[in-house]
Amino acid sequence: MRLSNLFGKTQREIPADADTANHRLMLRTGMIRQLTAGVYSYLPLALRTLRKIEDIIRDEMDKAGGQEISMPVLQPLELWQKTGRDAAFGNGLFTLSDRRDRQLVLGPTHEEVVTDLAASNVQSYRDLPLMLYQIQTKFRDEPRPRGGLVRVREFKMKDMYSFDADEEGLEKNYQAMLQAYKNIYERCGLPVMVIEADSGAIGGKDSNEFMVVSDIGEDEIICCDKCNCAANAEKAKSVKESVYNGEPLPLEEVATPGYKTIEDVAGFLKIPRNHTLKAVFYIADGKFVFIVIRGDIEVNEIKLKNSLRCKDLRLATDEEVSSAGIVAGSASPVGLKGIKIIADDSVTSGTNFVAGGNKADVHLKNVNYPRDFTADIIADIALACAGNKCPNCNGKLTSRQGIEVGHIFKLGTFLSKALGANYIDAEGELKPVIMGCYGIGIGRLMAAIVEMNHDDKGIIWPKSVAPYQVHLCPLFVENEEVAARAESLYKELEAEGLEALYDDRNESTGVKFNDADLLGIPLRVTVSPRSLEKGCVEVKRRNEKKAELVPVDEALEKIKELILSS
């Protein structure tokens, strides 16, 4: 490609609100252009890289036994109602109606469609296992798109679905996918961590996320510095050591004039925060719920949502709290009637806590579970934090930010049951197929690659996904020998099937070199009067400082060697 013809110019200035390196660089290189919030056009350079990423993914999916298909973006809402996931996605679902007023959705993912497809095509255990995948556009109406390509509303995703007759088959496919994913990231030059994850709106059981550790990541990873286990903060557990304050003592009221927060009450009574019980109020699917948790621990809303098996969860407003008859600042589970109580298991391992008194300016001392109150649900709903202890090895937990570049799930049978995806086993018995699903966001993966592979000059593409393999950069193109040499070298490269970006523009050296660094093609070949005087051209890797002089007639071989070496 001649740079003079390339659609998408490099920019010297970019909007001030592009605050991540990958976003700035993709704008400056002219790879992407935003159309509206979370919706982008991909220009030629971006598309070339996206295709290379897709080809790596296809290769690994095919090796793992996948078959590529393509499923519709436009899907009947009815299908989503059958599985109940229209509600799970809620406002995240883009919906529309056709001319006959039929409700349609733009697919945020394809479990429903693929399960429906399997329902009509899988009949016997002989049809299993089956692995289907596609690389297809998804639409999700995110509350807040951000960070360039990191969180968008329209994006391409590789989604693979596995169908098995039994749990062993699922496990085998799941492990195969885990390995395939590791291969994909490695081939893309991206270091990833595999962590335990919550399965979220997709539903299901076991789930792992693939994380690129980066400060711009939106996810928090909780990781043990001793045993190296790691989990998304949404899912992570930590040790909640028992708080034993002696044998249970009689309940006792204590005046706490004006002291409402845990911080204030604990300070006033001169006790640690973990000797208190905290009350938090949520509205779960429209119903008021009362949460009790130890004062030093925060509620993990994802865990809470899972415990409640609810679809919608939000904090209760002040009005809702008072109309439920709760005394804000002194709320207590003790003596509470007619309200669902969910307690973190931390309240069961300790004695003589301080809790609210259900009267203004009064708290209760010596509250003990279950003597003084009981809960409708006892569960782990605690947020694990850096500094907590690891539940596996008692090591110290640390926290870091990560970009989620892949997510795999063991779905089980809830979708196949809802959509009638059954098979007849060897004994003639009808059974639901067991499913798994496996996703990678292609654009986000590209953003993560740029984020992890750049310097202050520009992108440093890994060879495997660079838009071009060689950046041919003649200087002083009005010099006839330079122009002739560059032209013939370009034609030779093309004839060899090598991907060359040829900067044929009559620009100054500074402009050309700066653009070369910005674009980040792995290998730069400079043709100039100075080097030609020595009968040479200059070859330089993007990730190295020094250039190397190579005799003109050896240049092609040298370039091939450098491109093909690892």
Added chain:
RNA sequence: CGGGGUGUGGCGCAGUCGGCUAGCGCGCAGCGUUUGGGACGCUGAGGUCGGAGGUUCAAGUCCUCUCACCCCGACCA
């Protein structure tokens, strides 16, 4: 959904106590001189100042409504 901010040529911005023909830098086109790390001169093209309504002799500037985009929060009583 709540809070804050911004909308002026392709990009980045100034102009906003109302006042003449809306300006600067980059980029773009032409000519010339240059050019081993973002050169320079001259000439030129390109804007219904997000949109609608209003106030006024006069609106990019003031008022009302509206749309879009960005940032923060989605948070513990």
